[in-house]
Amino acid sequence: xxxxxxxxxxxxVGAELDRHDAGGHGAxxxxxxxVRGDGGLTELFLEHHPVLTQAGLxxxxxxxxxxxxxxxxxxxxxxxxxxxxxTIVLVLASSPHRSEALAACEFLIDRLKTEVMLxxxxxxxxxxAAWVEARVGDAVRAERWS
Amino acid sequence: xxxxxxxxxxxxVGAELDRHDAGGHGAxxxxxxxVRGDGGLTELFLEHHPVLTQAGLxxxxxxxxxxxxxxxxxxxxxxxxxxxxxTIVLVLASSPHRSEALAACEFLIDRLKTEVMLxxxxxxxxxxAAWVEARVGDAVRAERWS
Amino acid sequence: xALNISYFAWVRERMGTAxxxxxxxxxxxxxxxxxxxxxxxxxxxALAFAEPHRIRAAIDGVMAGAGAPLGEARExxxxxxxxxx
Amino acid sequence: xALNISYFAWVRERMGTAxxxxxxxxxxxxxxxxxxxxxxxxxxxALAFAEPHRIRAAIDGVMAGAGAPLGEARExxxxxxxxxx
Numbered sequence: 452x453x454x455x456x457x458x459x460x461x462x463x464v465g466a467e468l469d470r471h472d473a474g475g476h477g478a479x480x481x482x483x484x485x486v487r488g489d490g491g492l493t494e495l496f497l498e499h500h501p502v503l504t505q506a507g508l509x510x511x512x513x514x515x516x517x518x519x520x521x522x523x524x525x526x527x528x529x530x531x532x533x534x535x536x537x538t539i540v541l542v543l544a545s546s547p548h549r550s551e552a553l554a555a556c557e558f559l560i561d562r563l564k565t566e567v568m569l570x571x572x573x574x575x576x577x578x579x580a581a582w583v584e585a586r587v588g589d590a591v592r593a594e595r596w597s
Numbered sequence: 598x599x600x601x602x603x604x605x606x607x608x609x610v611g612a613e614l615d616r617h618d619a620g621g622h623g624a625x626x627x628x629x630x631x632v633r634g635d636g637g638l639t640e641l642f643l644e645h646h647p648v649l650t651q652a653g654l655x656x657x658x659x660x661x662x663x664x665x666x667x668x669x670x671x672x673x674x675x676x677x678x679x680x681x682x683x684t685i686v687l688v689l690a691s692s693p694h695r696s697e698a699l700a701a702c703e704f705l706i707d708r709l710k711t712e713v714m715l716x717x718x719x720x721x722x723x724x725x726a727a728w729v730e731a732r733v734g735d736a737v738r739a740e741r742w743s
Numbered sequence: 744x745a746l747n748i749s750y751f752a753w754v755r756e757r758m759g760t761a762x763x764x765x766x767x768x769x770x771x772x773x774x775x776x777x778x779x780x781x782x783x784x785x786x787x788x789a790l791a792f793a794e795p796h797r798i799r800a801a802i803d804g805v806m807a808g809a810g811a812p813l814g815e816a817r818e819x820x821x822x823x824x825x826x827x828x
Numbered sequence: 829x830a831l832n833i834s835y836f837a838w839v840r841e842r843m844g845t846a847x848x849x850x851x852x853x854x855x856x857x858x859x860x861x862x863x864x865x866x867x868x869x870x871x872x873x874a875l876a877f878a879e880p881h882r883i884r885a886a887i888d889g890v891m892a893g894a895g896a897p898l899g900e901a902r903e904x905x906x907x908x909x910x911x912x913x
Contacts, residue, residue, distance in 0.1 A: 560695060569828070585823070714905075731909035
């Protein structure tokens with residue numbers, strides 16, 4: 452049971468957890484990424500591709516589902532304008548076995564950073580706005596899985 | 598902010614998540630372990646030590662808090678009689694950095710299996726009941742962190 | 744050849760548009776040539792594509808390397824390295 | 829020497845009690861000797877401690893190895909390897 456979504460609406464973690472858990476699974480690992488207000492950040496804007504972003508998430512989910520024994524997988528990415536504290540990404544992976552759930556969750560969040568068509572722009576309280584540069588560290592983490 | 602609990606009451610994942618998240622953190626990793634109904638299991642009974650189980654959880658939480666940069670850590674273990682589907686353990690680890698949150702979460706669940714004074718007894722639909730034997734695989738996973 | 748090109752993030756901002764249809768000269772047959780052609784076309788293109796190594800592309804929905812042939816492409820997306828997650 | 833001993837999991841079941849206070853002979857000075865003494869004391873002890881390598885112990889709240897001295901211990905917990913998580 453794979454659920455993938457790209458949405459401008461706030462991510463309701465509790466509701467997603469309930470939906471994901473409906474079947475009941477041995478082990479569930481999750482990752483929640485939130486907007487950080489570091490350095491006076493006031494807005495994070497996330498741009499996406501109307502077709503390819505969703506396709507990229509779906510591809511990633513498929514790769515994880517083939518690689519690990521998963522009972523359920525949820526991958527939700529928010530796009531558009533967000534404020535500090537807002538949930539930007541949610542990964543839920545469930546499996547009869549904890550090591551599979553944990554590994555799939557970590558794989559997905561690492562790959563999300565480097566493979567899905569999403570671009571971040573940060574706006575700060577002094578009015579400065581800049582597109583986030585891709586980080587070498589993210590590519591290195593994502594490479595661990597290949 | 599470390600929260601540790603050993604409780605006979607059902608674990609309310611949503612409420613724990615809210616409590617844990619009250620501050621808002623960059624990244625939250627979680628692990629939820631549930632009772633599996635494999636092989637006709639009807640009840641899982643978890644025995645604990647009235648003092649040492651809680652102390653063991655607290656020690657583990659301290660080790661994780663010293664090893665990784667964590668903004669919040671929640672470690673809840675249920676004890677007593679449980680049915681398939683019930684949540685038996687909840688780990689929540691939050692950090693400004695996702696790799697820290699993920700590593701702390703995995704560390705905690707691996708170590709929980711081998712270091713905290715808890716004993717499982719399984720009862721099956723045919724009436725059979727047996728104490729679970731310690732697994733070599735769990736000790737190997739826990740060793741990875743030393 | 745008529746080609747739909749869409750731009751994202753700072754490429755979009757520098758180009759001043761999210762998408763356009765261009766009539767491509769016959770000798771522009773791969774991505775490298777396309778980026779050079781856009782850079783030479785006007786000031787916006789020069790700004791957006793001054794550093795072609797910073798540009799990523801998808802041809803008809805599939806990620807493509809720098810020298811990829813355009814072939815019978817109908818849609819090309821041009822954008823910086825992704826920064827999601 | 830009066831000593832509180834608590835039992836857990838199948839050790840508790842085989843001993844038929846969760847805890848007891850024993851009056852320990854003076855020559856029982858380490859864990860190995862304690863397990864042998866309990867095993868020799870009665871049928872329940874023989875059942876619970878037939879395989880001392882399967883028993884773990886905490887002395888006054890601290891995990892202790894097989895040959896650990898009892899010293900001035902007040903409380904000893906005896907149990908199988910843990911299976912939590």
